[in-house]
Amino acid sequence: MDKKVKYYKLLKEKHGSVENIVTEIINLEAIMNLPKGTEHFLSDIHGEYEAFQHVLRSGSGNVRRKVQECSSDHLSHEAIEELISIVYYPEEVIAEKKNAFENDEDLHQWYFQLIDRMINLISYTSTKYTRSKVRKALNPKFSYITEELLYRDNYATGDKEEYYTSIINTVISLGKVDELIASFSYTIQRLVVDHLHIVGDIYDRGPSPSKIMNTLMNYHSVDIQWGNHDVTWIGAVAGSPLCMLNVIRICARYNNLDILEDYYGINLRPLFTFSEKFYGDNPAFYPKKDSDNEELSLTEKLQITKIHQAVAIMQFKLESQLIKRNPDFHMENRLLLDKVHFGGNKQTIVLNGKSYDLSHTCFQTIDKNEPDRLMEEEKQVIEKLLQSFQTSPILKKHMDFLMEKGSLYLVYNGNLLLHGCVPLHENGDLKSLTIHGVTRSGKTLLDFFEKGIRSSYRHPDTHYDSDTDMIWYLWTGECSSLFGKEEMTTFERYFIEDSSTHKEIKNAYYQLRDNVNVCKKLLTEFHLDSENGHIINGHTPIKEKNGENPIKADGKLIVIDGGFSKAYQATTGIAGYTLLYNSYGMELASHQPFTGKSDAIKNGTDIISTKRVVEKEAQRIKVRETNIGQKLEADKQDLIVLLKNYAQY
Template sequence: MDATKKYLNLLAKDYPTIGDTTAEIINLEAIMNLPKGTEHFVSDVHGEYEAFQHVLRNGSGNIKEKIKEIFHDRLSQKEMNSLATLIYYPEDKIRLISNEFEDLEETNEWYRITLSRLIGLCVYIASKYTRSKVRKALPDEFAYIIEELLAKDGDGYTNKEDYYSEIIDSIISLDRGAEFITAISYLIQRLVVDQLHVVGDIYDRGPYPDKIIDTLMAHHSVDVQWGNHDILWMGAASGSAVCIANVLRISARYDNLEIIEDAYGVSLRQLLTFAEMTYPEDLESCFYPKVDSEKKDYFEDEIRQITKMHQAISVIQFKLEGDIINRHPEFKLDHRLVLNSIDYENGTISIKGKDYPLLNTNFPTIDPANPYKLTSEEELVVEKLVTAFKNCGRLQQHISYLYSKGNMYLTYNDNLLFHGCMPLTETGEFLGMDIQGKQYAGKNLLDKFEEVLRKGYLNKGHKDNDKYLDYVWYLWTGPVSSLFGKDQMTTFERYYVADKATHEEKKNAYYAMRNDEKTCEMILSEFGQNPLKGHIINGHTPVKEKRGEDPIKANGRMIVIDGGFSKAYQGTTGLAGYTLLYNSYGMVLVSHQPFTSVKDAIKNEIDIMSTRRVIDRELDRKKVRETGVGRELAEQVSDLKELLKAYRNGDIVEETK
């Protein structure tokens, strides 16, 4: 039996008759003529859960736009804002509004009006999907009722007016109005976005990356392009000691150790005890954490402990990094063997032939003759931490999710998504790297990086896993890493040396060349995308809008959507992040103002969207047929037509029912 016949026989198991086959062909052909679904792009959320979940709830302003399209001539701006806020936060808004009514009749009238508006909005939003797809999205409790109500405007007759009115009246009289509004509000949130793309960096800086991943795990359709901070946590969960040290150092630096201890339940007692016994008390230390005294009350002892742990884990990190650099000469990172360059007697460090005084000269665990050797106490701390990270159930669940939903890059509907950069030489060619004895560049380099990342996680129980995990650390800090994109990471200098000239990290040539349309077209072609239609969508580098930087580059071929979700970046960027929407009418870039609080959003109906900017406007509304999904459906139709031909020619026999 040839391969084609074998394949058609397998296909016949799903479509055993001519009727089944033709029905599916008709179904798929019809789906391809629906409008393209809306894609929502976010990036660099960095643990800022409240701002992130608000952007998800409002669809980057998409819900409010739909409300305007339907109700612009029937509702005031205040009424539209109130309806939008109700959809974003239905439970809280209902409780707040309910307190404003004087009697039951007034309350029921509000329910009646609101339900009518929500049903009308839901009908409009659901109209671009098949009934089957909408049915799958319906909440279980009210599925039948909502499906009936969504059919109302499509009737065109008045035979069922009393029927529909009775449904609404019954919902209210049975005291289920609040629950029904909540259910249909979340349905609207779900239907307004067809696919969510997270272009990297869920972790670090902000306090709740775990809640963000919990939210993503409950999302109906999402993909993730890993960021440099994500792979650091992925490496930590895989058992990489150096990645764990980096994770802890960053968490201590930003006073965010709660994510380690409270969210993931990893004990830091061993590290704290070691730090307390080893390092002197120094609240003026360069390891003093970045604290927000306006939002949190601090005990002096707490700050002292964090400062000591911060220093202890940083020194351990520098030692572990030195070991990797010595193991891998192909990494070409000998210049980052900083502990070799310290004059421990005089308290100075030599950098590029010049001596600089150190801001901190406390190195009680370093042997100048063998600076990268861990003490027995440090070895015990590292061993305990590696075991704790590898055996943390919730962390493993989250990292497993990132591996299942994530990639180094994604090609989707003619667009190329990756977090950081495409490493280039100064002359604009793809920059190569030796990995395990073979040279890789361009798309092949990112594919190889992804391969070693996955192997590092799959082999986390093996003793020789360092051969993969060392590359995970390289992705965090290496000059040819597509996730880092700089010649060096000057962490040591930023702690220990006051002269900011030593802090310089030169960006890869990509960051200058991505303004060039030809360069972007070359990269799109490398990944098999149409260079004249596609876009590169990046995160990673905050767009400094207040300094005049434009997130849209290379005549629209490049879009950078990291504008500063993280509060740590907002002083530099001047705003609180970009998101991107891509619907059947084209692409719209949305910039956001800083998010204040959920309470403010609910009570004062404050939304954080500020500006919508059209990037591409489709001359004709794009249909599913013209998307990547549509091309896959077209292939399925072609296969089904071959099966249909085989049935009619008698090459395959229909199943008798």
């Protein structure tokens, strides 16, 4: 049977009668004329779960704005703040508030008042959605009750007043009212943000990337653009020993090995045993301090320091091997172990014709004649670790989700979303990479990278093939769209005190992205409207305290990494940017450091600092003009064809 005929037969079977098809055409056309939903953009979360949760729950200030718009004409400032805090953290705030009441009568009156306010807020936040979509946003346990209360204005409420009162009284008497109000809060959170974009780097540095992944897996609508830190975790599960060692090294560096052991169930015992045998104290490998973490004991600190050294040295060895088997990567300058002079008590290295003393070295497992050769014990440790990574069910589930919802870049609603950069030469031309005789640049290069990641992930038993090696190139290669620098100076930072060797020169993209014409050229490269499209970037923290502006090229490019990660906040002077894009246009929110969930609940503190309008539309954008609208239009046209030829199928 012809595929086209088969398709229309299935479509007819799905919708049934002519009347049903007509109804669906009318429905699709109506939906396309609704205002577009609000998109919420976050990037560079780096394991900071509490701050991420607060931004998500608040919709980057969108919840606050909706409450104020809905209530400012009849509620006091105190009542508005109470309502906002309940929408953010319903369980905790309700528990605290209800303990302040002296008797049940006052408490019940407060519940009635609060339910009325929240139903009004749900009604207000759902105005641009169909009833069907609102129904999907409701907690199934309370959907009947919520809909009865939500649409009560459609009835003669005087005739049904006791009916509504009875509903609420019964919920209270059954002890379910707190749960009902919490369900209202989560419905409001869901309605104020229609779709979430994570523009890279969920993992590394912060302590709770696994909790962030769990939240995202339960989020109603989300996509992810992989960051450089994310791809090394993907690479570890895809079978790259080098990516795996890098993941462990960064966890050790930021005192987050418990993420691997306690949450993902990675067996680090072989690594503990090996590191105890060969490594000792070394200040260059002490874990970074975090004021939020409990002070480590000397024993714990020493153990992490030894592990840190062991994985770093194995990483440098494997990196050297990878560079030698991939001449197309042109990374020969990073064959640093070959450049080390292992002489007596003093080791030196020659870089760019200049000799440097090496300090805090830990080269006891290195064969000076074959410096990148792994010891048999190292091979065994790597093999056991990789098996543990690849057989962790929770880690596999999280990486599967990253692969399903993720991509290297995304074209969405006329905008280009990417974590790092599109590699450029200083004159603005696209920078190319030649692999196996084929030269690629721009969109074609990024598509090639993504194809390699997906191929490697499909073949986890292959550990040293070109696709798996390419994942490491994305972490550190000169033409990587995720790294965006000439070289990564990890070795120099550990062992050379001269800070001039630590410098990492950024790709020309980061200077040229202020240029309107360059941004328009890049939008065109990705088949976007250069006049109306935008590039939305993460990856590089904006140093706002030095006057740097996250809105670049007259608004054509927006950088939303201001630094969720606490490690960046001292340099940036801010705690991150997020972006909102609704039917009225784009708005950038900047955030102050999050002081903690308990402070937010107790004192009603928020972390929105300022908002800047990036672009305001002359007319509200409709669903018709979005990616979803294009699909709905295509579906409508198929139904029109089916309707005209109904008898034929």
